[in-house]
Amino acid sequence: MASSSKASDSSSQRSKRSDQGTGREAAPASVVPIHGNLTQLIRQIKSRRLLYIKEKLEANRKTLQRHSCSLFDVAAAAEVASRGSDGGNALSQRAAEGQFRLAGSDLAHGIGERDVVYMQEENLASGTLVLSSSGAAAQRTVVRFVKLPLVERIPPYTTWIFLDKNQRMADDQSVVGRRRIYYDPVGNEALICSDSDEEIPEPEEEKHFFTEGEDQLIWRATQEHGLNREVVNVLCQFIDSTPSEIEERSEVLFEKNEKNSGSSDKIERQLSLDKTMDAVLDSFDNLFCRRCLVFDCRLHGCSQNLVFPTEKQPYSFEPDENKKPCGRQCYLRWRGGFQEIHDVGLSGCATYNMESGTVSHKVDVSIMSESEDSNREKGNIRSMTLVGTSGSKIISSVSAEESTTPPSADTSETENASSDMPPSSLRKYKISKRGPRYRERSPGKRQKVFTSDISFASNILNKLSIPEIRDTRLESREPGGDKLQILDESTKKTSSKDICGESPITTTENMGIESKKVSSTKNFLEHTLSCWSALERDLYLKGIEIFGKNSCLIARNLLSGMKTCMEVANYMYNNGAAMAKRPLLNKSISGDFAETEQDYMEQDMVARTRIYRRRGRNRKLKYTWKSAGHPTVRKRIGDGKQWYTQYNPCVCQQMCGKDCPCVENGTCCEKYCGCSKSCKNKFRGCHCAKSQCRSRQCPCFAASRECDPDVCRNCWVSCGDGSLGEPPARGDGYQCGNMKLLLKQQQRILLGRSDVAGWGAFIKNPVNKNDYLGEYTGELISHKEADKRGKIYDRANSSFLFDLNDQYVLDAYRKGDKLKFANHSSNPNCYAKVMLVAGDHRVGIYAKEHIEASEELFYDYRYGPDQAPAWARRPEGSKKDEASVSHHRAHKVAR
Amino acid sequence: MAKLGPGQGLGCEAAEGSLVPSRKREYKPCGKHTEGKRPLYAIGFNFMDARYYDVFATVGGNRVTTYRCLENGSFALLQAYVDEDKDESFYTLSWARDHVDGSPLLVAAGSNGIIRVINCATEKLAKSFVGHGDSINEIRTQPLKPSLIISASKDESVRLWNVHTGICILIFAGAGGHRNEVLSVDFHPSDIERFASCGMDNTVKIWSMKEFWLYVDKSYSWTDLPSKFPTKYVQFPVLIAAVHSNYVDCTRWLGDFILSKSVDNEIVLWEPKTKEQSPGEGSIDILQKYPVPECDIWFIKFSCDFHFNQLAIGNREGKIYVWEVQSSPPVLIARLYNQQCKSPIRQTAVSFDGSTILGAGEDGTIWRWDEVDHPSSRN
8 A cells, every 4th residue: 555655645746846836936935835745745645544444344344245045044044944845934934923913013103104002001911912003093912921030149249260379460450540331220321430539640741652654744745845853843833743853754754765775685583603602591580480480470470570590509520530521522531631722722832732632632523423324334344444544554654643642641640640530430430431432443453453452461351341442542641440451462462552543544644744733723713712702701600600610511501403512611611811911910831720710600690690680670660569659668457567577578689788688678698598507587498396386485486477498497398109219208207387388288168148148258168267268369469550540449349459468469359369358347257368378468368266167257347346247237235346457348357 | 551542632533513404314203112201221133143133122110022024114022021020120131042042132231230031932030149248230241152251230341151061151340440330331242251331530540351261161161050150350551541521421432442421422543553562551542433413411322223323312302313423423313203202212222224223212111213215225
């Protein structure tokens, strides 16, 4: 559509432009022509709009006609189906009868234009309806009433959704500041009105949304007359917008047109790998609730403050020597080489050690590619031939052999000496495990070599399995074992021969061009380093944080498919070196990399928290976190205790001091806080060993808290039926009875017609005193919101509000559970109690006494004076309600 | 879910109809029929079955009455049903059809919140559906599957029922549901899975049952107790439209467009542009407006003929405006009034071909107008 309209525009535009030229000459203040021009354009746009509507309606009419015809078919099909069946067309039959009955009315019709008036008379006593017409001929029709038998109606309720967990109110559910219209049911159509309160927020300065037509107008005007004040002012007369907005828009339009006319080369979408981890994790950080461990948590909301605990989980640091290589590309197999390369990187001079390292590296790669052949037989043959050919070359390159091998042997020996010697039994285990793997890689060949050359080797050696020997040489770090060192010269010879056998080409090639080699390896290193994308780097740092300097785990868990263990290790060392070289950090060059690494990490972390804290606040608008202006100390109805205070985790990095928000609010620090375990403000849980934590002797119970297996010493939960293994039992099988809300160990509640009023909640099975029955769930709303909703609910004479703490009120009106229907009684059999469960306040309903099966449940809503409905008021002269705090709505309050 | 407002500004203007009658079709008053003193809230022709196109029903107080429109301008009283509860006040009715034996069913409900299904062939109460928590404001039947009905209630929910098996299949309420009484619902004429609802929260919501159609199919073959059926909650509509700023008391589909009215003396035709992939997003384009003077009280509903060519709506003063609903800009066909008719007309009924227009008055009277020179009336 847009293109066609443009085409039609251009012709008219041209003609107009010519008039415009003359007009502008005549009147320098070109307001009048602009005005006329724009009016014309507006007329055009409007007529085009009408045309558009007409076309749309016409198209719609055609499809609708098709559908209504098919609907007619459906309706007609019924007729066709009923034809022939004897029961059909009952109504027409009756209608025919009726027509017969009213046969006389034809006369009335004959009279002409005079209205015919029919009157009905209900005769309820006889159950008949008498129809009489006051036309010319008086007549009567009698129809017998058919009674619709009485069906008992159910008590009224508003449709509600079951919640097994409290939810914070979504922002679109708020009634604050919304106009609400009431019609008085008595006065029928009387408009009572909206929120009379002053609280209706001023309509925000809404940004004008420019329509296509307005865009056209602006475009045309600025194209023909330029962008100046006059033009903008004229435009303002036509468009309901501010001049600055129009100016802004015209620039946008200009850019848009430029883009359309200009080259259409698009910027290539950047690969996700180029994003930093912060960007990638953005949605995770915003959507994942670290308290409930779910995405899009309805209780704590999105965009929570990120709390990073001060105390890091200690990662188990396993010395390299105890580790098995994680794969073919494991750095463990090349560690020696790396050490040397790294040294080279530091000192910048070439050594033989380094050379041998790289050489062996290359050789291995070539062999592996060779032996990767799935066909084992083939591999065998090939490697045999390789040995054969290399064997011939040994002689020719003896000198090379001599020059390269001794140093490498040296390193291996020193390595062995320095490494912890594992007990032989352990080693045996390791070896036997590793043996087959290697055999697979280069099958047969090694066995060949050894069986021919070292047939005289000791039994121990055989036990150790042959590849192990190769390991000592190839990987140089592998503990050859004291037993290996006992081996006589011949074995060493074979092993050194073996080197040559595998690396004849490289060794010989390397001769004489050592210096070049060094530079090339250096280049290689730099190349691999620069290949690390931002995301990979971030993942690597995360890995350091999680696993320590364990390249195997980092590569496997975080960089799988992106970087090999070797590359990670490579990066680790070189990164460390780079760090060490940084002038600002005066670390010793011999390099405690762990230290620099740690340092770097921490800097990064601090920066991250800061960024997120800022962003969190900006986006928090969705959910109100701030207290709604209620004083922290507020009386609760019933007794003189304070309100519970909403807990929000603090982000204190060390000990919590006076500035800690938890301390300020008067809440304890919980496990979700950033502060360390030794924080003085932290709630330390209980150490109970008896009474199942159900008396005030338990500090948790006394503080109206449920026990937390993470915090309390003896309170624990086992999972499943034990088939997956029991957790280590704590406290000699002590069973905590103060985790019912946490574990959802509730009673079955039934919903039924109350004996008192409306709906009621009933218990299915008998319960004992102080037993937990269930949770009163609902929407978490602010006190301000609750005041508003309370007014609305009071009109409906039903309130499901429950004061929770200083910030929130629970509203079970549209979302909740069956316990919301438990009625009020001043002599109840249940009581409600606000418990702190894992940092959240929740309302539990408990039995006040022994309750028999299928009894109705009541608890004291603790209405304010004059708030209770008539049936709930205490009889006159009974104990005075001690509640004196003014409370403007009928809330339920826990004791 | 965000509410969507209509686009505004240049190029978004709606085509507004003129109140000068075109007199394309002429109607003459054909008598009145006083049913009683209680207000009549609903009236409707049976469009579900071609055999009964001339049969209509009314509800008022605790009574449901069926009539036949005679060609001579009078009615034949067919049946009368009375609820044993004297306090019941029926607000709505809808014709349906049993999908097995095809007998005509009349569904009525009101202040008690109990849906009454009457089999008019046997003149017996077929079923009563209890479940709504408060009064029911409107019931509509799915024309493609005339045993499916949908009900709008004061309990803020819309429910889908299978009349044949008596099952409540789906409940449309919850997080994205209405925030006050639901006043009106209507099935899409061709998309069987779609319907619109509107109410006292000033919004019109478009819902889709696509993901839940399995349960609709299941409801036909359910043999166990209806209460054991796994009724599902549908919490999120496809689109929430804030077209009006007051109670929206009537909504009807006109093809893929929606006709809706509030208390602003006009009916609005708008196009909901939904996005298949992302529910809740889209836009609203107001296309046409049909002014209806003196129509500023709520619970006044309009109706169309079978092919949606003309729309009839009553007003506070007992007049009926007949619009040619699909022409652009809209054309007023006729303004019908009767000297004797002074009380509000709550609901109208337009016959299959539009030749007869009925109005149900608050004074308990049915008013009838017939086309003057319509071929069928001339004979």
